[in-house]
Amino acid sequence: MKEVATFAGGCFWCMVTPFEEQPGIHGILSGYMGGTVENPTYEQVLTGETGHLEVVQITYDPDIFPYxxxxxxxWPQIDPTDAVGQGNDRKSQYRAVILYHTEEQRMLAERSKTELDRSGRFSQPVVTAIEPASVFYPAEEYHQNFHKKDPEHYKASRVYSGRDEIIKKYWS
Incomplete structure (x- = not known):
């Protein structure tokens, strides 16, 4: 049995690697969700004006790797106290959002968020949004597995985004 999970957490390139080699993960696509434009291009989403999020959509086997x-x-890939972006990625398409496909996913995400907020790890509240999933638009092919296709550009973008600094600050 396969299910789908969708997460937004800043640049979608940086959201692929934590999930890709886990057992029960059948595929990860970078793409866009939400917004007002059908079949948006990266250039359109990059403006921050279409309302889309950069997301990863994960196909997984919940019996092997549960939601x-x-x-x-x-959670450890993002700053859950930042409602407007992640690190140096400050436009609306970089908001951190858990996009649920089922009522069970919504309940599990809400519970997980509450537990994280109560953990005392953060001095500010956990504000990551939990929203219903909508139409998923796969990103252009050159974005898929970008870290493998252009590792030097990926590394430079990861440094620029501040992703590793977020992880170090909040999760080390």
Whole structure:
């Protein structure tokens, strides 16, 4: 049995690697969700004016890798106290959002968020949004597995985005 999970957490390139080599993960696509434009291009989304999020959509086997484990991997990739972007990525398409496909995913995400907020790890509240999933638009082919296609550009973008600094600050 396969299910789908969708997460937004800043640049979608940086959201692929934490999930890709886990057992029970059948595929990860970078793409866009939400917004007002059908079949948006990267250039359109990049403006921050279409309302789309950069997301990763993960196809997984919940018997091997349950949704709760996906959430456990998701949180340490983001600053959950930042409602407007991630690191140096400050436009609306970089907001951190858990996009649920089922009522069970919504309940598990809400529970996970509440537990994280109560953990005392953060001096500010956990504000990551939990919203219903909508139409998913796969990103252009050159974005898929970008870290493998252009590792030097990926590394430079990761440094610029501040992703590793977020992880170090909040999760080390």
């Amino acid at each position: 709760e484990k996906l959430l456990e991997l998701y």
